[in-house]
Amino acid sequence: TTINDSVDTTTATLTASPSVTEGGVITYTVTLSNPAQTPVTVTLSNGQTVTVEAGKTQGSVDFQTPANDVYNNGSTVSVTIENATGGNFEQLTPNPTPAQTTISDSVDTTTATLTASPSVTEGGVITYTVTLSNPAQTPVTVTLSNGQTVTVEAGKTQGSVDFQTPANDVYNNGSTVSVTIENATGGNFEQLTPNPTPAQTTINDSVDTTTATLTASPSVTEGGVITYTVTLSNPAQTPVTVTLSNGQTVTVEAGKTQGSVDFQTPANDVYNNGSTVNVTIDKATGGNFEQLTPDPTPASTVIQDSIDPVTVSIVSNGNVTEDQQPVFTVKVSQALDRPLTVTLSNGDKVTIEAGKTEVEYKAAAQGDDVFKDPGSLTLGVTDASVPGATFEKLEFGSPATVEISDTISEVVATLTASPSVTEGGEITYTITLTNKDGLPINNPSDLYFKLTDGTNIVVAANSTTGSATVIAPDNVYVGANAPVVNAIDSVSGQDAWKFE
Structure with a gap:
């Protein structure tokens, strides 16, 4: 009897590791619904082959996933059976369901x-x-x-x-x-x-220079104020302190380019001392500048003199007599800070001390005499100077005069004669000129004296005496003659009127 096969199907089913991490291994397993009588060869869609040995229902193969990396490439891998042969099955049929595996990223x-x-x-x-x-x-x-x-x-x-x-x-x-x-x-x-x-x-920072430049009032009058101004070529971020060569300090405030300070010049005076003042920047700091450099050019100011006059004058202290010294006062219009030497028109010099305004000057007395010689002494100022300076404007006052009056001094003309002579002898008459103190004086020119008997006696110029001789009376009688009495009757001469 022939026994014919009834065609019974054997199914080959593919399974896989449900998930692996990238770089891991997926195991693919083929499972037969019946044991194989001969080896079964299963070809997978990824090209791999799985063998199920005779007498078994399963066979496996491993699949190496791509190496671990840093990229987002997690995925699901699906593999199917493409072909299955062997096993002596009436009908070997692959299950078409894919075997899926999730490949998870390892987070790198x-x-x-x-x-x-x-x-x-x-x-x-x-x-x-x-x-x-x-x-x-x-x-x-x-x-x-x-x-x-x-x-x-x-x-x-x-x-x-x-x-x-x-x-x-x-x-x-x-x-x-x-x-x-x-x-x-x-x-x-x-x-x-x-x-x-x-x-x-x-x-x-690239080092860029900011320059500090000093300027000043171009000119002032003595006693005035010089304004010094510092100008920065860039605004200051913090205050800038600038020290000047005169010791002053200028501050330029933050955010600004300029700062100023005032300097008081010496007080106005009477001397020629106009000058030019030069000031420079000694030092400049602050401002948060990369480099702050002072301009070395000095700031110059001309200090001009204000013309202030000084008057030197002389005045009389009053009239005098010829036996007194004429006195004058020499004055200056303001007290000076140094001695003032004044030259008078007679060549004499006087000094007014510093801080004072006058000094007294005494001239020599004319001298008491017997002549009618009243006069006057007039003095003026010819020069005035101080040590170490000259005056802006020096003025002199008018001359001053002291009137000199005579003192009334008596001149005595004394007549003397030979005390005794022999009759018929010579009598010498002498006239002597003396002052009130009995001292001899010289007359300026010839004086002519006439005696009561008519005798003339001449006292020559620049002489103190003069004489004349007469013959005494003579007679034939015994006994002395009467005394001869004579006297000055008159005087004359060119300068006789000059005696006081």
Whole structure:
């Protein structure tokens, strides 16, 4: 009897590890619904082959998933049976249901690190560079704390952006700039993490000079005020202190370019001492400038004299007699700070002491005599000077006069005669001129005396005496003659009237 097969189906079903982590192994298992009588070969859609040995219902094969990476590439893998042969089955049919495995990402971190130009000069450019620890699969956008954005293109690990620092200036504002990554997205990374370390750049000052220039009132009158002004070529950020060569200090306030100070010149005086005053800047500090340099040019001011007159005068202290000294007072119109030497018209000099306004001057007395010689003494000022200075305007007063009057002094003309003579002898008559004290005097010109008997006697000029001789009476009688009496009867001469 022939026993014919009834075609019974044996099913080959494929299963797989339900999930693995990237880089892990998927195990594919083929399960037969009946034990195989001969080996069964199953070809999978991924190209692998699974063998179910005779007498068994299962066979397996392992599949190595792609190595672990940093990208978001987790997936589901589906594999089916493409062909199944062997096992001596009436009908071996593959189950078409795919065997699915979820491949999970292992989360690996990609770091975005920010670096920057280590130093630049103010006004320069800082370059910020973002470096990824793995190449980006898609563009990465990085936002910086300064508001800028850096893009790292797909397939690259770096991207950069330039930052313009503030323009160069004159102030001390060198600094360190710190910038960090605030956010980073893209690149298809499993995890993109910003490195929190800031990128630091030192901004160095380029040394620019600010100049402090001193100016002054171009001219003032003595006793006036000089204003000194300091001008900065740039506004000060903090107060600037400027020391001048005259010891004064000028302050320029923060935010300003100028400051001033007043200088009181010496008080007005009477001397020629106009001058030019030069002041410079000794030192300047402050203002937060990179470099503050004083201009060495002096500020010059002409101090002009105000013309103040000084009058030197002389006055009489009153009239005198010929036996007294004429007295004058020499005056100056204001007290001076140094002695004033005054020259009089007679050549004499007097000194008015510093701080005083007058001095007394005594001339020599004319001298008491017997002549009618009243007179006067007139003196004026011819010069005046002080040590170490000259006057702006020196004026002299009018001359002064002292009237000198006579003292009435008597001149005595004394007649003497030979006390006795022999009759017929010679009698000598002598006239002697004396003053009130009996001292002899000289007459200025010849004097002619006439005696009562008619005899003439001449006292010659510049002489004190004069004589004449007459013959005594003579007769024939015994006995002495009567005494001869004579006297001065009159006097005459060119200058006889000059005697007091």
